[in-house]
Amino acid sequence: MGFQPVSHTAIDDHDRTLLTQCRHHDPHSIYGCHPDEQGNFVVRTRQLGAHKVEILVGTKTPKVVECQPIGDDIFVAVIDSPEYQLRVTWSEENTVVVDDPYRFLPTLGELDIHLLREGRHERLWEVLGSRVRTVDGVSGVSFAVWAPNAVGVAVIGDFCGWNPNQFPMRSMGESGIWEIFIPGITAGAVYKYAIHTGEGWRLDKADPVARATEEPPRTGSVVTESSYVWKDSEWMSQRATIDYMSTPMSVYEVHLGSWRQGLGYRELATELVAYVKEMGYTHVEFMPVAEHPFGGSWGYQVSGYYAPTARWGTPDELKLLIDAFHAEGIGVIMDWVPAHFPKDDFALGRFDGQPLYEHPDWRRGEQQDWGTYVFNFGRNEVRNFLVANALYWLEEFHIDGLRVDAVASMLYLDYSRKEGEWLPNEFGGRENLEAVQFLQEMNATVHKNHAGVLTIAEESTSWPGVTTPTDFNGLGFNLKWNMGWMNDTLVYFKLDPIHRSWHHNDITFSLVYAFSENYCLPFSHDEVVHGKGSLWARMPGDAWNKAAGLRTLFAYMYAHPGKKLLFQGQEFGQVLEWSEARSLSWDDMVGWEGEYHETLQQLSKDLNRLYSTSPALHTQDHSPAGFSWVKSDDAANNILAFVRYGLDGEKMLCVFNFGGTSIDNYKFGVPESGNWQCVLNTDAGVYVGTNAILEQNVAAWDTGWDGYDHSITVNIPAMSAQYYRWTEL
Structure with missing residues (x-):
């Protein structure tokens, strides 16, 4: 079959130069299918390195029209119908039939463009980036990227030999968006954008809105399509009803x-x-x-x-x-x-x-x-x-x-x-x-x-x-x-107990501003990196004292107003400073000091359970009504005590001895008569504490103390914390 006689199919020299340099703002105006004055259609396509390009006209029994090469790997033909496909022959053994990406309208609508320019497109990922989609019955992938200063942009990828001349994109005007729909590409394709600058540079950029990437150190963007079916409808429904301010x-x-x-x-x-x-x-x-x-x-x-x-x-x-x-x-x-x-x-x-x-x-x-x-x-x-x-x-x-x-x-x-x-x-x-x-x-x-x-x-x-x-x-x-609480608390706990009385303000100051914001109390990754050492390493003394220090620290954190956060490994007192290059030191919980770490892990579990089931410890985290001091000024003995109040009327007395000496028969004021039951003792034998004998139920006297109408007397082991829950007699 010979070439069809064609006319008015040449490309203006200026346009040709811009196209071959990937600097044309609208390649779709040249490539693709365009009506002529005789009622036919001129098709131009660029197929780099192709031996022959044919047009398959129509859909049921397509007519074959061979294209004429006009230089720069551009082929042209005149056909009598806008319904067509391209048959590209690279060699005798390699012929493919493809849809022409330059015959499709933009996949972004006017409303999308308007919202993007206004900065109000709340579903940006549905219009920018790469999307597997079907357009006019043809499956493929749409690409769109914001690059307002570029003079030309092309999609490059493993589907075109990373050649920027194969799929130049069109500019969507003053929006700065460049767009193209490429048929035949599927999920898994790797791509980037070849961006040509006004200064003559080509920059190969990953897609800012790519929803998948190659695994680093490779840097390509990946076309993706989700097939995941969520099973959390019940969770999502009830989440909207939760008031996290008053829940654990x-x-x-x-x-x-x-x-x-x-x-x-x-x-x-x-x-x-x-x-x-x-x-x-x-x-x-x-x-x-x-x-x-x-x-x-x-x-x-x-x-x-x-x-x-x-x-x-x-x-x-x-x-x-x-x-x-x-x-x-x-x-x-x-x-x-x-x-x-x-x-x-x-x-x-x-x-x-x-x-x-x-x-x-x-x-x-x-x-x-x-x-x-x-x-x-x-x-x-x-x-x-x-x-x-x-x-x-x-x-x-x-x-x-x-x-x-x-x-x-x-x-x-x-x-x-x-x-x-x-x-x-x-x-x-x-x-x-x-x-x-x-x-x-x-x-x-x-x-x-x-x-x-x-x-x-x-x-x-x-x-x-x-x-x-x-x-x-x-x-x-x-x-x-609450970064201030975190810093002050860790400075205090790093001190040897004999020096803490001179720094009592570090441990009490947070309550001056505790309700000025809605706080979360973090011991985050930032506290166990860059030479700071682990929380375990910061505690003074030998292994027993380090474990006792962490037990007291965690109990203090869970009693203090505010939500809680611990970084991985802290819950069992990891010895080494954290590194992203290795796993947590799970082996810390075995060996001759393993019992300290294993019981710290158990305490963390017990604190979470007690915290979650005790309204006094979480329902008024962000209200002064949820807290009152009992003992804030006993710096000499390193003693601290306060009461937490729940919205349901629950009251929890939280007592701390940050010193190295146990104190017996210590008197505290309490807000209610009745029984105060010890529901947590970090010095208990189950946590490898001294297992000092403590009364599990302490009756309040009708004797005023610490500004309250009632009082109790308890023993307080060194380096420990106790919680006492009030119950009516």
């Missing part, structure tokens, strides 16, 4: 790669879930699971905000893990890092050759101490990217809470910057007003869309209103990590 919340913080090395999401769904359930925690908190290039960053330098890290499995396997926690009644919190991102060439940094996701002024756009870029919170599209990302994890992965990392670095323009290295706000102040607006928008949007979901701020300063609702001009978080 005991969080186990986990680095999934090092809890037990070698386990992926699927194995953790059995082993980790069973452990957290047995230990009695109400929630688990994952250190960041979004994709990150460097494992030593623990996930806090994110390259793929919409993609679970491939180190431990697929996105659907992560869903399986979360579903398994929900099946056991355990909530899942995820660390989320909207403050900054790494400078790796393949990721977000200078995405289209210019500052895009990051602020263009280095005084606002970089955290030099961390070697990272800072998001430009004042740009609509960037705020949209982050707010939609928060919703993505909640909606697609059923996450129950977001712990927002490094909030202080977002709030203050001079955070970790020297004089001259930061740019004041429009009023001359150090507050990052745009970041404040973003945090308020994120919290308001999350809480509007997902009742019962928690947002938690890691915020280390005295910024006012972190947990005040946005309706009252607060930041809108549910909880704030």
Whole structure:
């Protein structure tokens, strides 16, 4: 068959140059199918290295029309119907029939474009990135990426030999979005975007909205399609009705790669879930699971905000893990890092050759101490990217809470910057007003869309209103990590007991501000890294005293107002400082000192059980009505005591001896007559304490003491804690 005679099929030299350089803003206007003045259709296609290209016209009994090559691997033909396919012959043994990607309309509608420009597209992942879909009866994958400064963008991948000339994308105008639908591609395809800059550079970038990636150190994005069927409808329904402010919340913080090395999401769904359930925690908190290039960053330098890290499995396997926690009644919190991102060439940094996701002024756009870029919170599209990302994890992965990392670095323009290295706000102040607006928008949007979901701020300063609702001009978080309590408490417990009386204020000061915000009390991963040593190593004395110190520390934490968080390994007093490169030291619980660690683990389990079943210890965590001092000023004896009150009328006297000397017949004031039953004694033999004899039921006298109308007398072993629950006689 000879070539069909064609006319008016040539390509303008300027267009040809732009196409061959992948710098054309609208390749669809040249390639694909276009009507001519005679009522026929001109088809142009570029097939790099093809020996022959034919058009199969029609659908039932297609007519074959051979294309004419016109240079630069571009082929052209005139046909009489817009229904066609391409038959491409690469060699005698390699012929494929494909649909032409340049005959399809954009997969983004006008409303999508409008919302993206306004920064209000709450389901960004459904329009940007890669999506397996069927268009006009043809299956394939749509690609869309925001790159407003690019002069040309192409999809490259294992389906086109990574050649940017095969699938150039079209610009969607002033929105800065580039788009294409490529038929025939399926889930599992690896791809990137070849971005051509105005300066003549080509940047091969991972997809910012990719929902799966290759396993690091490979950096490609992966087309994915979920087939997971959730089984947690009951959990999701009841979650919306829970008031977490008045319910128990005991969080186990986990680095999934090092809890037990070698386990992926699927194995953790059995082993980790069973452990957290047995230990009695109400929630688990994952250190960041979004994709990150460097494992030593623990996930806090994110390259793929919409993609679970491939180190431990697929996105659907992560869903399986979360579903398994929900099946056991355990909530899942995820660390989320909207403050900054790494400078790796393949990721977000200078995405289209210019500052895009990051602020263009280095005084606002970089955290030099961390070697990272800072998001430009004042740009609509960037705020949209982050707010939609928060919703993505909640909606697609059923996450129950977001712990927002490094909030202080977002709030203050001079955070970790020297004089001259930061740019004041429009009023001359150090507050990052745009970041404040973003945090308020994120919290308001999350809480509007997902009742019962928690947002938690890691915020280390005295910024006012972190947990005040946005309706009252607060930041809108549910909880704030109490970093001051954590630091003061660990400084105090590190001291030898003989020196603690001079530092009594360190252990009492937290109650001055305990109800100024809704607090969570964290002993997080940050406290057992970078040479700080483990909690076990910080306790003074020999192994017995270290164990006694940790028992008292944990009991003090569970009695203090605020929700609770322990990092993995702390629950059994891991001896070594934590490292992401090895598993927890489970062997600490065997050997000649193993009984100390095994019984610490048992105490952690008992504390979780007692805490969860004692309304006095959790129902008024954030109200002064839930707490009153009994003994705050006995620095000489290192004695501390207070009463916790439940909404149901339960009262719990919590007594602590932080000194090295036992004290008998110590008198405390109490708010009620009746019986005070000892429900926890960290010095008990079951925890390898001294097992000193304590009365299990102590009757209150009608003798006033410590400002109360009643009093009791108890023995207090050295380095120990006791809880006494009030019951009426």
